[in-house]
Amino acid sequence: MSIPPSKSELPRRIDARKLVQREQQLSGKVPVAGLERLAAAVDSVEEDVRADLEFARDLQGHFTVTGQVHGAVTLLCQRCLQPMPVPVEGEFHWGVVWSEEQGKALPKELDPVIQDSDELDLYEVLEDEILLNLPMVAYHDEECVASEHFRAGDESAGEDEQRENPFKVLEQLKGSSGKS
Ligand SMILES: [Zn+2]
Structure with missing residues (x-):
């Protein structure tokens, strides 16, 4: 099953269990409009967040999702308070679980992501990844006024x-x- 390497939007709601069983790969973007928490945390969100995800079971039978996120935001330089563009990237290795207890039982290399109903809000989890990789403060290198x-x-x-x-x-x- 191949998904065209697309500029299309990722589905917001997914059933991670099914996607793992199909060993699905997804590539696409999360539209800026779906990134409200990120928008609140930065000066502005420059472009849609792009993500690549690979769903698979590991050797121990864990439901895993491996992938990357890329985005670009504008932060305020903490010296001059002028906006500056900042690229944000992250890699992740999730273990999909259905309760917090299951999450605690995961091996350390898997970050627990809880799907507590039939579907997982993929945008929310990807937004978490971007937020985790956001620099706390930003400074211009050279062109600081x-x-x-x-x-x-x-x-x-x-x-x-x-x-x-x-x-x-x-x-x-x-x-x-x-x-x-
Ligand atoms: Zn500056």
């Missing part, structure tokens, strides 16, 4: 300065080419 303030406020640079601070190095390169 607040680098002036950063330089002035960085006390640790007081003594042995220049070396560790990329902004200072840049300034040196630009400003005083005579001395290195």
Whole structure:
């Protein structure tokens, strides 16, 4: 059974048990509209989250889902508070279970995902993965408009300065080419 490597939307509700039994593979996207918690956690969600999933039973008979998620969001730089694009990626190895007790019995390498009814909300679980892999804070590398303030406020640079601070190095390169 082959699914075209598609740009189509993933189904929101799945029966993981059936998909495991069929050893199904799914590829597709979760539309931004289905990602409300993510939208609340970031400045903006840049594009649909894409995911690849492979359903299978492992040697111990666990119902597993292995895959990756990719997304792109905008976070606010914590120095200048301007938006900056941040790619988000995650890999996962789920063990699908039907109760918390079953989840606790899973081997460590499987993250329990509980399907507590006939269907699992796939968008919700994929959104969890993106949220888990979201950086806590974001800073511009070089084009930060607040680098002036950063330089002035960085006390640790007081003594042995220049070396560790990329902004200072840049300034040196630009400003005083005579001395290195
Ligand atoms: Zn910045």
